[in-house]
Amino acid sequence: MGARLFGASVQRLEDARLVTGRGRYVDDIHPAGVVHAAFVRSSLAHGLIQSIDTSVARTMPGVLAVYVMSDFAAFASGPLPQLAPHPLIQGPITYEPLASGEVRHVGEAIAMVLATSRAEAEDAAERINLDIEPLPVAADLAHALDPDAPKARSERADNRLATLKTAFGDVAGTFARADHVLKETFTVHRGGCHSMETRGVIATFDADDRRLEMWTSSQSPYLVRRNLASYFGLDESAVRVRAPDVGGGFGPKAAVYPEEAAVALAAMMTGKPVKWIEDRSEHFLATTQQRDQIWELEVAASNDGRLLGVRGRCLHDNGAYAPYGAILPATALGSFPGPYALEALDISIDIVLTNLVPTTPVRGASRPSVAFVLERLADRVARHLGLPREEIRRRSFIRVEQMPYVTGTKARDGSPISYDSGDYTAALNLVLDKIDADGFAARRAEAASRGKLLGLGLASCVEDTGLGPFEGATVRVSSRGRVIVTTGAASQGQGHQTTLAQIAADALGVSLENVSVEAADSGKFPLGISTIASRVAVTAGSSVELAAQQVRRKALKTASHLLEAAEDDLEIENGVVFVKGASDVKVTLATLAQSLAGTAGMRLPGGIEPDLAATAYFESTALTFAHGSNACEVEVDPETGDVRITRYVVAHDCGRLINPLIVDGQIRGGVIHGIGNALYERMIHDDQGQPLTATYADYLLPMASEMPNIEIYHLESPSPRNPLGVKGAGEGGTIPAAACVISAIEDAIGPGGTFLRHHPISFEEVAGLIDTRTI
Amino acid sequence: MSDTRTISLTLNGAAKTAETDVRVNLADFLRHSLEATGTHVGCEHGVCGACTVIVDGQPVRACLMLAVQADGSTVETVEGLATDGALSDLQAAFSRHHGLQCGFCTPGMLMTLHAFLKEVPNPSETEVREAISGNICRCTGYQGIVAAALDVAASRKGA
Ligand code: FES
Numbered sequence: 001m002g003a004r005l006f007g008a009s010v011q012r013l014e015d016a017r018l019v020t021g022r023g024r025y026v027d028d029i030h031p032a033g034v035v036h037a038a039f040v041r042s043s044l045a046h047g048l049i050q051s052i053d054t055s056v057a058r059t060m061p062g063v064l065a066v067y068v069m070s071d072f073a074a075f076a077s078g079p080l081p082q083l084a085p086h087p088l089i090q091g092p093i094t095y096e097p098l099a100s101g102e103v104r105h106v107g108e109a110i111a112m113v114l115a116t117s118r119a120e121a122e123d124a125a126e127r128i129n130l131d132i133e134p135l136p137v138a139a140d141l142a143h144a145l146d147p148d149a150p151k152a153r154s155e156r157a158d159n160r161l162a163t164l165k166t167a168f169g170d171v172a173g174t175f176a177r178a179d180h181v182l183k184e185t186f187t188v189h190r191g192g193c194h195s196m197e198t199r200g201v202i203a204t205f206d207a208d209d210r211r212l213e214m215w216t217s218s219q220s221p222y223l224v225r226r227n228l229a230s231y232f233g234l235d236e237s238a239v240r241v242r243a244p245d246v247g248g249g250f251g252p253k254a255a256v257y258p259e260e261a262a263v264a265l266a267a268m269m270t271g272k273p274v275k276w277i278e279d280r281s282e283h284f285l286a287t288t289q290q291r292d293q294i295w296e297l298e299v300a301a302s303n304d305g306r307l308l309g310v311r312g313r314c315l316h317d318n319g320a321y322a323p324y325g326a327i328l329p330a331t332a333l334g335s336f337p338g339p340y341a342l343e344a345l346d347i348s349i350d351i352v353l354t355n356l357v358p359t360t361p362v363r364g365a366s367r368p369s370v371a372f373v374l375e376r377l378a379d380r381v382a383r384h385l386g387l388p389r390e391e392i393r394r395r396s397f398i399r400v401e402q403m404p405y406v407t408g409t410k411a412r413d414g415s416p417i418s419y420d421s422g423d424y425t426a427a428l429n430l431v432l433d434k435i436d437a438d439g440f441a442a443r444r445a446e447a448a449s450r451g452k453l454l455g456l457g458l459a460s461c462v463e464d465t466g467l468g469p470f471e472g473a474t475v476r477v478s479s480r481g482r483v484i485v486t487t488g489a490a491s492q493g494q495g496h497q498t499t500l501a502q503i504a505a506d507a508l509g510v511s512l513e514n515v516s517v518e519a520a521d522s523g524k525f526p527l528g529i530s531t532i533a534s535r536v537a538v539t540a541g542s543s544v545e546l547a548a549q550q551v552r553r554k555a556l557k558t559a560s561h562l563l564e565a566a567e568d569d570l571e572i573e574n575g576v577v578f579v580k581g582a583s584d585v586k587v588t589l590a591t592l593a594q595s596l597a598g599t600a601g602m603r604l605p606g607g608i609e610p611d612l613a614a615t616a617y618f619e620s621t622a623l624t625f626a627h628g629s630n631a632c633e634v635e636v637d638p639e640t641g642d643v644r645i646t647r648y649v650v651a652h653d654c655g656r657l658i659n660p661l662i663v664d665g666q667i668r669g670g671v672i673h674g675i676g677n678a679l680y681e682r683m684i685h686d687d688q689g690q691p692l693t694a695t696y697a698d699y700l701l702p703m704a705s706e707m708p709n710i711e712i713y714h715l716e717s718p719s720p721r722n723p724l725g726v727k728g729a730g731e732g733g734t735i736p737a738a739a740c741v742i743s744a745i746e747d748a749i750g751p752g753g754t755f756l757r758h759h760p761i762s763f764e765e766v767a768g769l770i771d772t773r774t775i
Numbered sequence: 776m777s778d779t780r781t782i783s784l785t786l787n788g789a790a791k792t793a794e795t796d797v798r799v800n801l802a803d804f805l806r807h808s809l810e811a812t813g814t815h816v817g818c819e820h821g822v823c824g825a826c827t828v829i830v831d832g833q834p835v836r837a838c839l840m841l842a843v844q845a846d847g848s849t850v851e852t853v854e855g856l857a858t859d860g861a862l863s864d865l866q867a868a869f870s871r872h873h874g875l876q877c878g879f880c881t882p883g884m885l886m887t888l889h890a891f892l893k894e895v896p897n898p899s900e901t902e903v904r905e906a907i908s909g910n911i912c913r914c915t916g917y918q919g920i921v922a923a924a925l926d927v928a929a930s931r932k933g934a
């Protein structure tokens with residue numbers, strides 16, 4: 001039977017609930033007797049807590065309890081366990097649930113109030129007096145490693161958390177022999193997460209059974225379970241963590257947060273259900289953020305425009321804690337050499353502690369930064385040699401006949417990275433064709449006649465997806481013939497319920513409506529990792545395929561016994577197993593499930609094991625690499641510097657598409673995220689680490705009125721590394737987008753203008769660049 | 776010390792009465808006192824539009840309006856869009872055009888466009904984009920939402 005639903009743009013199963021207001025997000029859950037938490041947070045970026053006066057707060061109306069860290073002594077003490085230990089990081093560099101000694105960024109939680117309503121909890125929180133002795137603040141990444149720099153954490157000798165390195169080839173030789181060596185410094189900026197649903201958590205604790213139950217707006221419910229169980233000394237079987245509907249994640253919701261631990265502790269202390277919903281200002285202060293990085297790089301190139309080598313160093317702002325180990329900077333190393341067939345590479349990344357909110361992966365992690373610097377370097381070489389930007393790429397890209405291509409770098413587990421498939425030049429040519437690059441000169445002249453500057457931007461990338469080890473799945477046929485898929489993989493809007501159902505429905509010959517997907521509940525599926533790094537289609541998708549195929553074989557075997565027909569003569573359609581050519585000789589999947597569910601005193605058919613179900617854990621042992629090229633046109637108003645993106649075209653290859661409607665949605669949202677990074681999103685802190693852009697009046701997000709339509713064209717190079725041939729699609733839109741927009745702005749300003757080395761770029765800056773150029 | 780009032784309003788055609796603290800905003804009142812959790816709260820400072828509901832025919836940000844101000848009003852929320860279990864044309868178009876991912880901004884988007892399309896039945900793409908320029912969506916890139924609104928406008932015209 002050929003695939004029927006795989007590859008089809010079917011509408012999402014999730015939608016009917018969500019468009020009618022029947023979604024169930026954490027704040028929609030109200031356990032009986034729930035009490036509400038509010039936190040008191042540090043107003044200083046660095047200081048030592050001298051005293052916390054809670055006496056007035058305790059007497060306020062509705063207040064049940066006020067906690068500081070020492071109140072939790074019976075259940076927990078010290079910092080939370082390191083989530084992703086890294087051999088180079090001496091730790092743990094993690095939060096306590098409530099800070100007890102040193103506070104290290106504005107917004108760090110110090111005390112917690114429980115009250116019958118959130119408003120009362122906040123009223124009381126305002127009456128808690130904190131006495132914090134200020135300490136010198138490390139808020140300047142560029143100087144945080146200077147010998148006399150203030151220390152972000154007083155227990156450490158300096159602000160260098162660790163240095164990561166990657167290298168291959170004869171670096172010195174390549175640079176010595178190269179016709180051209182160019183040196184540039186780039187900066188990329190930390191934006192925020194800004195999922196529309198903020199974080200939120202509910203905890204209940206049964207003191208008799210010592211059982212902890214939580215709902216949390218998380219990408220990683222199983223990591224929350226592992227982390228908190230270990231911290232509280234509970235067996236993981238006594239901790240149930242569920243992620244209900246989650247209103248966007250984008251990375252920061254994959255971390256385990258001190259508030260999750262504090263809310264659980266409050267439930268343990270009181271025996272009551274405790275709820276905390278982050279408000280937007282807390283999101284600005286305490287949810288992890290994107291990436292502040294400074295890259296000093298050299299590129300070696302040949303006269304004919306081939307990129308030969310890249311070397312240099314990155315200063316990476318880690319913020320004050322490393323809840324996530326070194327994953328964010330490590331993704332930068334793993335993103336080299338991008339689509340380029342470099343002979344040599346030498347990159348080191350200094351992970352720097354500052355008194356700012358920690359940075360952890362946000363949509364693409366460090367991949368957008370690396371795409372930005374590599375694409376900028378390619379454009380820099382083009383400019384230097386007077387060659388078209390696309391020619392540099394055509395001459396430097398890894399070619400399709402080189403696949404699989406061993407890059408020279410290493411994966412997180414130490415294994416050599418090899419790109420599996422993809423025609424990078426084809427994607428580039430496709431996107432240039434679709435944006436009509438040949439007609440650009442005429443369009444530019446037309447815009448000039450209206451007094452506008454038109455620019456064409458170009459950016460390409462390769463994206464590692466399908467990070468191991470696994471997300472598992474169980475596929476079970478119920479006694480009514482419904483197919484129930486259970487998995488640990490959490491969703492935050494990616495439509496997994498639909499895509500996983502498509503896979504199971506095809507394998508079992510049932511309609512999509514007959515499949516239910518239950519996910520992200522540690523009470524229903526034993527193991528899970530996290531919905532990060534564009535990995536769920538590869539990992540969970542493949543596991544659903546493997547499990548569903550096992551169930552199919554079991555159904556056919558059972559049916560062959562019941563129908564007295566050979567398995568090979570059987571087919572499944574619409575939930576019915578029948579003999580090919582004799583469709584009245586049949587049995588339903590429901591009957592098969594019932595017969596394998598057992599009847600007292602009766603033998604199972606054919607000695608087949610009970611339960612029409614199977615569980616599979618596809619292990620993703622090697623990354624699979626998506627890629628793409630983007631092109632856009634911007635129209636710049638030379639008076640105001642106003643940048644309008646008039647067209648944005650994506651050529652993208654994520655292997656076989658399970659559901660093009662959903663993949664396109666992922667790409668579109670991702671591109672818009674990258675456009676925000678290029679033009680709007682600024683999380684500014686002053687030299688004392690005080691956030692200056694902590695409302696949506698100051699922190700701008702991309703809005704519908706400014707955003708272009710995104711035209712998408714797919715190439716499909718199936719991955720040989722998983723049974724579905726798929727590659728991840730969640731981040732591929734974001735990764736090249738900022739680079740593409742900046743390249744277009746530079747092109748609009750013209751070849752004599754400034755080479756652009758940073759994002760975001762403001763319209764005022766753009767206007768300034770146009771004023772000073774020589775036309 | 777907290778001051779309470781009894782609020783009566785019509786929610787999606789049904790009379791509702793509940794007591795509330797005078798400082799509670801309409802979004803929290805709908806969500807917590809009336810258990811109509813379809814309306815979402817994304818920023819509580821009037822920028823994201825997730826809380827948009829329709830009060831006496833006008834779209835408002837329920838986080839910026841006190842519940843007491845809605846006493847005696849007619850309030851429409853996302854829960855009222857479908858009739859007898861059948862999705863409204865706009866809801867169906869959101870699904871068809873993949874105008875939602877996580878669904879968190881969706882109630883506000885739907886209510887904003889529900890009101891807008893009554894006022895401007897035949898909008899241009901630019902007008903649709905302006906209409907939702909006060910609603911943040913972090914997931915979709917807006918394109919599917921815009922396409923859904925234009926599709927509904929076109930099919931209502933043809934109907
Ligand atoms: S919650 Fe009302 S506008 Fe954001």
Ligand code: FES
Pocket residue numbers: 196247248493874875876877878879880881911912913914915
């Ligand atoms: S669908 Fe997630 S914010 Fe719009």
